[in-house]
Amino acid sequence: MITVKDLTRRIGLMMAAAVLVPLANAAPSSTGMPTDGATTEVADGMALYQEHCAACHDGQVPRAPHMITFSTIGADTILNAMNNGVMRAQASALSATEREVLAGFLAGEAMAPPKPILACADPMGELASSDATAMQGWGGNAENHRHSDGAGLDRNNVDQLALKWVFAYPGALRARSQPLVHDGVIFVGSQSGDIYALDLESGCAHWTYSAGAEVRSSLSLGLVPGRDDPVLYMGDFSATVHAIDASDGSLVWRASVGDHPDATITGSPKLHDGSLYVPISSSEWATAADPGYACCTFRGGVASVDAASGELNWRAHVIEEPAVETGETNPFGAARKGPAGAPVWNSPTIDAERGVLYVGTGEAYTSPAADTSDAVLAFSLATGERQWAKQLLGGDAWNMACFIGEAANCPEEDGPDLDIGASTVLWSGGERDYLLVGQKSGDVYALDPDKGGAVAWHNKVGRGGFLGGVHWGMSANGDSLFVPIADTTITGRFTGPVSPGIHALDPTSGEVRWYTPSVADCEGKSPIPVCDQGMSAAITSTDQLVFAGSLDGNLNVYDSLSGEILWSFDTFGDFDSVSGDTALGGSIESDGPVLYKGHVLINSGYQFGARMPGNALMVFSLPPKADLVRSTRSE
Ligand code: HEC
Numbered sequence: 001m002i003t004v005k006d007l008t009r010r011i012g013l014m015m016a017a018a019v020l021v022p023l024a025n026a027a028p029s030s031t032g033m034p035t036d037g038a039t040t041e042v043a044d045g046m047a048l049y050q051e052h053c054a055a056c057h058d059g060q061v062p063r064a065p066h067m068i069t070f071s072t073i074g075a076d077t078i079l080n081a082m083n084n085g086v087m088r089a090q091a092s093a094l095s096a097t098e099r100e101v102l103a104g105f106l107a108g109e110a111m112a113p114p115k116p117i118l119a120c121a122d123p124m125g126e127l128a129s130s131d132a133t134a135m136q137g138w139g140g141n142a143e144n145h146r147h148s149d150g151a152g153l154d155r156n157n158v159d160q161l162a163l164k165w166v167f168a169y170p171g172a173l174r175a176r177s178q179p180l181v182h183d184g185v186i187f188v189g190s191q192s193g194d195i196y197a198l199d200l201e202s203g204c205a206h207w208t209y210s211a212g213a214e215v216r217s218s219l220s221l222g223l224v225p226g227r228d229d230p231v232l233y234m235g236d237f238s239a240t241v242h243a244i245d246a247s248d249g250s251l252v253w254r255a256s257v258g259d260h261p262d263a264t265i266t267g268s269p270k271l272h273d274g275s276l277y278v279p280i281s282s283s284e285w286a287t288a289a290d291p292g293y294a295c296c297t298f299r300g301g302v303a304s305v306d307a308a309s310g311e312l313n314w315r316a317h318v319i320e321e322p323a324v325e326t327g328e329t330n331p332f333g334a335a336r337k338g339p340a341g342a343p344v345w346n347s348p349t350i351d352a353e354r355g356v357l358y359v360g361t362g363e364a365y366t367s368p369a370a371d372t373s374d375a376v377l378a379f380s381l382a383t384g385e386r387q388w389a390k391q392l393l394g395g396d397a398w399n400m401a402c403f404i405g406e407a408a409n410c411p412e413e414d415g416p417d418l419d420i421g422a423s424t425v426l427w428s429g430g431e432r433d434y435l436l437v438g439q440k441s442g443d444v445y446a447l448d449p450d451k452g453g454a455v456a457w458h459n460k461v462g463r464g465g466f467l468g469g470v471h472w473g474m475s476a477n478g479d480s481l482f483v484p485i486a487d488t489t490i491t492g493r494f495t496g497p498v499s500p501g502i503h504a505l506d507p508t509s510g511e512v513r514w515y516t517p518s519v520a521d522c523e524g525k526s527p528i529p530v531c532d533q534g535m536s537a538a539i540t541s542t543d544q545l546v547f548a549g550s551l552d553g554n555l556n557v558y559d560s561l562s563g564e565i566l567w568s569f570d571t572f573g574d575f576d577s578v579s580g581d582t583a584l585g586g587s588i589e590s591d592g593p594v595l596y597k598g599h600v601l602i603n604s605g606y607q608f609g610a611r612m613p614g615n616a617l618m619v620f621s622l623p624p625k626a627d628l629v630r631s632t633r634s635e
Pocket residue numbers: 049052053054055056057061063064065077078081082085086087090091102283286289290400404608
């Protein structure tokens with residue numbers, strides 16, 4: 001499908017188009033350009049882009065995909081982002097025709113459509129009701145240790161891992177739904193909203209299910225009274241939770257958990273004791289960039305849903321008071337509303353003994369920042385009642401308006417946007433428990449779950465930044481807490497010494513046992529989006545090993561005691577996929593490695609701004625199986 005070469009070629013095309021159009025004063029639809037067919041379309045598209053999109057997509061807004069990556073997502077996806085997706089507000093001034101012209105222009109020349117996925121010839125075997133070898137769901141266990149029993153991998157054999165096969169997510173430029181393996185079948189979501197059940201041996205698909213909106217979360221799997229086959233659960237970008245039969249992908253139930261038009265699910269729902277606990281985030285932080293938008297009203301929260309029926313048990317908010325009009329207007333005359341913000345985009349941590357769950361929250365969207373932003377909150381599992389809140393950073397209010405010229409809805413605090421995005425880790429030190437928290441600021445905390453979240457220890461191991469500090473997920477084994485640090489230099493906002501890489505901490509004191517810096521492996525990798533050595537994705541540990549990926553595309557395995565790198569694989573580049581298509585590997589970001597019976601699974605490619613796009617699910621195995629290897633590597 002899309003190759004790095006295509007991307008590079010596209011940069012050339014875009015540069016050429018840019019020369020065609022006077023950039024500064026381009027008007028929406030009349031450009032004064034020659035009126036012969038194709039040239040006019042390119043010119044009109046470019047003018048529309050300059051007027052309505054370029055302010056953010058030329059690299060100024062780090063999270064916005066760079067213009068050159070649009071060519072790889074296809075016109076339909078771009079159109080959908082404007083019509084129904086995250087760019088609704090940004091495209092609201094455009095007519096239907098203008099949107100089509102723009103989408104066609106940005107998508108560029110027709111790319112070869114993705115080849116169909118490979119369907120399995122043999123039916124899927126009956127699924128066992130339990131599979132103790134699997135690291136289940138996002139956190140691996142209720143307490144989010146992201147710990148595996150090793151799956152047959154250890155210090156002595158891990159260097160024999162070899163690539164077994166690669167799956168290309170069709171039509172995707174990011175791969176971020178962490179796979180779940182059960183009884184030899186991989187269940188995974190995708191950017192297109194399709195859920196795949198892939199055979200672990202061959203990568204063929206037993207079934208697919210379409211959620212209809214992007215699935216960013218990992219799937220959870222469980223048994224439900226009255227059903228023989230296990231049920232899979234996941235959340236999608238439109239804040240809908242889906243329960244599907246793991247044996248054939250048929251729908252069991254579907255339920256919306258959001259109570260805001262911009263609500264989304266990014267963090268992975270957690271299945272526990274017959275209930276599904278769903279973190280609720282939103283895209284209102286992006287809608288706020290529209291100066292005409294009455295900003296902001298999203299409250300953040302967690303919902304509990306009955307796993308058998310999909311009925312809502314309760315919904316708890318991060319900001320308890322609903323937003324109201326403040327009586328003020330922004331410079332464009334839109335009403336100001338608040339308080340708002342504090343999304344939850346981490347998978348809840350279940351504390352069965354205390355009957356509570358914990359979540360970390362993000363920044364506030366409005367000023368003054370709510371006192372539950374950048375906080376850890378404890379909610380009753382049974383009722384959703386808040387038990388305690390421990391704010392770790394006050395006064396952090398930010399939304400996308402802060403990035404662009406008129407900044408009409410930017411709160412006066414203007415950041416620093418240092419969410420608690422990684423799941424908290426509930427770790428037992430024998431006599432007492434520690435709730436371990438990592439923040440985008442690079443701070444790591446241990447909170448006391450018996451004392452309302454009082455800080456037991458604190459250590460700052462990263463400078464922090466746009467992708468953290470700690471971004472998506474730490475891991476703990478019986479001895480150590482492993483902390484990935486991104487500390488990217490992608491935006492100039494954060495300054496000071498950086499410490500990207502893996503840090504091993506004593507979970508009882510926060511003392512650093514070892515630190516292995518991440519060294520950039522960026523030569524020959526695309527300059528836009530940026531290649532960076534930071535470790536932003538979630539990581540996974542065993543008693544002996546730590547598995548961690550970096551934004552430059554490398555997957556590393558560390559010795560858990562010394563921090564020595566025992567094995568490494570560069571996932572960047574083009575790979576032959578099982579369907580005969582080309583899979584593109586890029587940044588490893590968001591989700592983390594999964595271990596299962598001598599296998600390691602990793603997603604590669606993440607199209608959001610300043611990270612390298614891709615659509616690859618890679619499966620490595622022991623012992624080596626050399627029948628499918630790296631094909632061409634684009635330099
Ligand atoms: C105010 C800044 C801003 C403007 C203006 C803007 N965008 Fe975006 N765009 C973003 C950000 C930020 C994201 C990433 C959103 C996210 O992370 O959820 C994004 C994402 C996208 C995506 C990817 C959606 C996805 O699901 O991955 C597309 C396509 C897109 N924008 C197209 C456009 C087009 C076309 C325009 C012009 C009509 C436009 N954008 C204007 C900031 C902007």
